[in-house]
Amino acid sequence: MPDIAQAIAPRQETDDERALRRRSLTLGLLTLTYFFSYMDRQILAILLEDIKADLLLSDTQLGLLTGFAFALFYATLGIPVARLADRMNRRNIIAAALTIWSAMTALCGLAQNFTHLLLARIGVGIGEAGSSPPSHSIIADLYPPEKRAGAMAIYSLGVTLGAGLGIIIGGTISAYYGWRWAMVSIGIPGIVLAIFVRLFVVEPRRGLSDANQLAAQAGDMPSLREGFASMWQMPAARHLVLGVTLTSLIGYALTGWGPTYYQRSFGLSVAQIAMVIAPILMVIGIISGVGGGKVADWVARRWGTWAQSAMVAVFKLIAFPFAVGIYLVDDPTTGIILYGISILFASSYLGPTFALIQGLAPVKLRALWAAITLLVINLIGLGIGPTLIGVLSDLLQPRFGEESLRYALLIVAMATPWAIFHYWRAGVLLKRRDEAPAS
Template sequence: MATALKTHSDIADSLAMKRRGLTLTLLTLTYFFSYMDRQILAILLERIKTDLVLTDTQLGLLSGLVFAIFYATLGIPVARLADRTSRRNIIAVSLTIWSAMTAMCGLAQNFTQLMLLRIGVGIGEAGSSPPSHSIIADLYPPEKRAGAMAVYSLGVVLGAGFGTLIGGVVAHSYGWRVAMMTVGLPGIALAVLVRLFMVEPRRGLSDAGPVAAPAPMPSVAQGFASMWASAPARHLVVGVTLTSMIGYALTGWGPSFMQRSLGISMLDVSRYIALPGALFGAISALAGGKIADVLAKRHGLHVQSWVVLVMKGLSLPFALAFYLIDVPAIAIGSYFIYLIFANSYLGPSFALIQHLAPLKTRAMWAAITLLVINLVGLGLGPTMVGWLSDLLKPTFGEESLRYALVIIVMMTPWALYHYWRAGVLLKRAEDQAALAAA
């Protein structure tokens, strides 16, 4: 019987590894739909503002806090469930929920209705990332994990790009309501494919050494405590949160800024800027993960944190140029250069956090990270921009959005400090481990 069980386990492991490319593709597509459904709102903000007669603060709430508070907080119980049950099934159900809610946003007649439907999107999307991070960590060993996370993070940049493209083009011809339905409904079909073809891997499948015997599942409080006890993890979470807040401010308000301050039409933003932007963002994400993997193999995992430090440092002047230069061609050129560096943080950041996480709490650590990122980054980033824009409007008029975005992007050096410090602490731990082994 033991031999039969072992054989069954070996077959399951072999199938999971054989299909890991397909699994990563399905996870990336799911993340793509997540960000497409989320980002479509950005290109539609000006149309929605006019149709429903909303303020920038209300638009910021819809893009940020209203969505993020449910998306982030529900990630914790979802992660708790994902550390116990089938992660594949959780992802499939969640994808169905948020896709349906996105399509229904097209039926909203006022701010309250749209707010409630955006809450529904946030509830659905809460079930995607924590189990996805956990599955990827089980399918790819530490030396390949940053690259796999970088591929997964393509869902962010490509989803945002296609959300802008499809949303703008469809809204131009048929209105913002039809655009919402157009991006929402196909996700339901993807959910069926996820349920049918994704393989649930054994926990710890790609980790070196024997797998520990099953232990009691840690509580949520223990998950927080174990993460807080890791100084490198603390710095990584703060760094990725601040970086995400700056990024969410841009993705949430960038299309509106281009329309208001640079005089570029919604259709031109969709047709000529969205796809090149997605391409440059994808190059950044893949290059960041690849460079981090190569340098980590040569010098240790701590280098991955410093890769982010350098890349994000290089992006800062181009972000400022985008916001402050009035010539549209130069501003958009600066924006594209900024994107080449901007998304390099995604793969290394999440891979390092999964590397530091205890095996039984990987989904929990991912959910805690996403809780902080989304409450502060996604929740406050776009919301603060909207609030600052309304606050600065008496002084700067229609240019108030420009200076609100500048204020947010100037927080970049704060994020860079935490990536530097995380690298220092990781290197110190690696040096101590090398001495102990000698």
């Protein structure tokens, strides 16, 4: 009798089945978390001129606030957080981190001088260190290699949405109520989101979506030194990290100072940038991110994963002349059109890059590899990029006056071919690896 009852009873859903059934919800919440992360990080872009006038700051100080002061703690703390994420519950780490950085963003609105704002921005960086490495690891466990670039591309929409809506929301609130209320209004909703992340994000089994998942579970956890060594010893991984780092340096520099450039050189108001330009550019960025992920998945099925790196190189090469042209024109409409075209092709790199890195990483080191990548990206890209623009602008100011920012941005944009080379080289190495006979 018990055997009959057991046979007709509904089968219990396994943890693995539950994780896969809810992976779209998990991806959506992780993307929303990344959106808040990037919005809280980049909101200063639209507020720089107001903050400069209120607190009497230099461009170099503004560059430090948007760049190095934030990036130093954000990047370096990512490594210990990743080690925790490779051992502990990743969902809980993300929820706690989201709470911290959202509260610190709100506190930025209370700053009375450069030091206050600097400390609050450091707090934002400390909190955000706990978001991306565990998120990358969860996504890689929920999606198999042939679907991973598309999933990472959706997650990477947090960059486009965060930057775009940060400007739209922050600029609109600032135009009516001032920059301080903009910071508070952006920060508080993230605390509410942290509750939803804790309740609904799935914590999957490590290696769930990989063919070698059973082998991945065996053995001891590699050391931190072994994690760094494993990444450094793989040439394709090195070139991918160099490519995404240079791309990020240029991207953080140009987007972090973009609204200020529109105000100084094109004469646009904060409201015009927030309500007209930012929505258009955000939509283009979404199309680029999602479309780039779809194209990356397609080229991987057609030619192999190496083609994803080649795709990024080609798209960035197409975008380059348009990105440079933004700083060679005086008409705002022409400048925005050029910027839109450059974003359409250049913003598709994140999903394929992180998918390739997660595909190359040993399963037990996925969060650590993500953290190492983010360490380099943010120390060099986010840390140096915006800060470099501020320093260059101040240095060029005696010669070019109000146009010094234009030429500082142009100098940094001209470094794009360097990033293209590393993506091309990574593609060559990945192709060789795929074509090598199995030993």
